[in-house]
Amino acid sequence: xxxxxxxxxxxxxxxxxxxxxxxxxxxxxxxxxxxxxxxxxxxxxxxxxxxxxxxxxxxxxxxxxxxxxxxxxxxxxxxxxxxxxxxxxxxxxxxxxxxxxxxxxxxxxxxxxxxxxxxxxxxxxxxxxxxxxxxxxxxxxxxxxxxxxxxxxxxxxxxxxxxxxxxxxxxxxxxxxxxxxxxxxxxxxxxxxxxxxxxxxxxxxxxxxxxxxxxxxxxxxxxxxxxxxxxxxxxxxxxxxxxxxxxxxxxxxxxxxxxxxxxxxxxxxxxxxxxxxxxxxxxxxxxxxxxxxxxxxxxxxxxxxxxxxxxxxxxxxxxxx
Numbered sequence: 001x002x003x004x005x006x007x008x009x010x011x012x013x014x015x016x017x018x019x020x021x022x023x024x025x026x027x028x029x030x031x032x033x034x035x036x037x038x039x040x041x042x043x044x045x046x047x048x049x050x051x052x053x054x055x056x057x058x059x060x061x062x063x064x065x066x067x068x069x070x071x072x073x074x075x076x077x078x079x080x081x082x083x084x085x086x087x088x089x090x091x092x093x094x095x096x097x098x099x100x101x102x103x104x105x106x107x108x109x110x111x112x113x114x115x116x117x118x119x120x121x122x123x124x125x126x127x128x129x130x131x132x133x134x135x136x137x138x139x140x141x142x143x144x145x146x147x148x149x150x151x152x153x154x155x156x157x158x159x160x161x162x163x164x165x166x167x168x169x170x171x172x173x174x175x176x177x178x179x180x181x182x183x184x185x186x187x188x189x190x191x192x193x194x195x196x197x198x199x200x201x202x203x204x205x206x207x208x209x210x211x212x213x214x215x216x217x218x219x220x221x222x223x224x225x226x227x228x229x230x231x232x233x234x235x236x237x238x239x240x241x242x243x244x245x246x247x248x249x250x251x252x253x254x255x256x257x258x259x260x261x262x263x264x265x266x267x268x269x270x271x272x273x274x275x276x277x278x279x280x281x282x283x284x285x286x287x288x289x290x291x292x293x294x295x296x297x298x299x300x301x302x303x304x305x306x307x308x309x310x311x312x313x314x315x316x317x318x319x320x321x
Contacts, residue, residue: 016123016138022314025110028125029307032106036099036300043092050085057082093296097215098130100299101203104249105217107306111242112220114310114317115228128203128217136197143195143205145179150193157183157191178212180204214256215295219302222246234316238309245305248298256292259285 011028012020020028060075106125113120123138145153156172163169176183180201181193195205203211207218220228225246229239262285269278 012122014122016121016126016135018122019119020122020125025120026310029103029107029110029303029310032099032103033304033307036096036103036303039092039096039099040296040300043089043096046085046089046092050082050089053078053082053085095130097296097299098199098203100296100303101207101211101215101217102128102130103303104219104299104306105206107303107310108217108219110310111225111306111313112228114313115232117317128199128206130199132199134197134202139195139202143180143202145181145195145205149179150181153179153181154191154193157193161189161191177201178204180206210253213260214253214292216249216253216256216299219246219249222250229313229316232313232316235312238312238316241305241309245302249295249302252292252295252298255288256295259288259292261285262288 011031012018012024057075057078060072060078064072064075105128109120109124112118123134124142126132126134127139127142153172153176156170156175158172160169160172173183176193177196180196180203182196182201184192184194186192195201203217207216210216210218222243226239226243229242234242262281266278266282266285269275269281
């Protein structure tokens with residue numbers, strides 16, 4: 001076992017650049033998977049509780065006279081409970097997505113590093129943890145914003161800081177935060193951009209628009225996985241399973257993109273007076289959106305598949321004895 005492993009608390013405690021051993025990688029994936037499954041189970045319970053509260057609220061509201069004022073504390077209580085149940089469900093849905101994205105990201109990294117013969121460091125695994133303190137500078141060279149986008153954010157912040165009276169701000173701070181950067185204002189008025197150290201900022205720097213617009217991490221494309229596994233002579237059952245899981249993620253992402261385009265087109269049609277076409281296009285967009293809404297479940301299935309077949313990939317890439 002890895003000498004840094006602490007089996008009582010953390011999976012591992014080591015410097016950011018520490019290269020993880022196969023045993024630790026397997027344990028990390030197992031533990032992330034357990035945490036993800038626990039959150040998913042909690043979300044399922046919260047979703048059912050929300051539905052139950054919605055049905056109860058609807059039942060009570062059917063008794064209400066639409067004209068008269070009926071003072072009904074039980075109805076008020078049920079309404080508050082529904083709001084709380086809905087809020088809990090939404091928070092757990094977000095948490096499930098974050099854990100699913102983390103698991104799938106680490107699983108993909110584990111497979112790719114084996115196929116390419118590159119090391120997997122502790123900092124890379126911890127980079128997109130939903131709740132993880134990262135030492136300053138630990139992610140240098142990992143979660144990097146392209147220089148052109150950083151310069152654009154600096155320009156936008158400068159324009160907002162020194163804009164004349166009556167001129168609308170261009171939204172420099174919002175743009176910087178969208179990139180995962182944190183503006184800090186010095187005493188002399190100068191604005192300096194730092195890498196945001198909260199988990200969402202790290203996800204934005206790692207995955208960019210894929211995460212911001214479609215709630216997916218940047219995972220290896222189907223063609224890359226297929227080519228790399230073919231070169232490594234990974235066993236056919238593992239190749240088939242991994243590629244099917246990869247295709248499912250690609251399909252969910254495509255559905256999310258397509259639904260957004262359809263909904264935007266529907267808005268334009270409605271504005272142009274094409275109500276019937278707008279309604280049809282919106283219905284199509286909603287249908288594709290339902291497929292895209294399955295992204296958390298698809299990511300979990302993807303991560304589970306890669307985790308399961310990781311030993312087979314490792315054996316295929318092991319040096320011949």
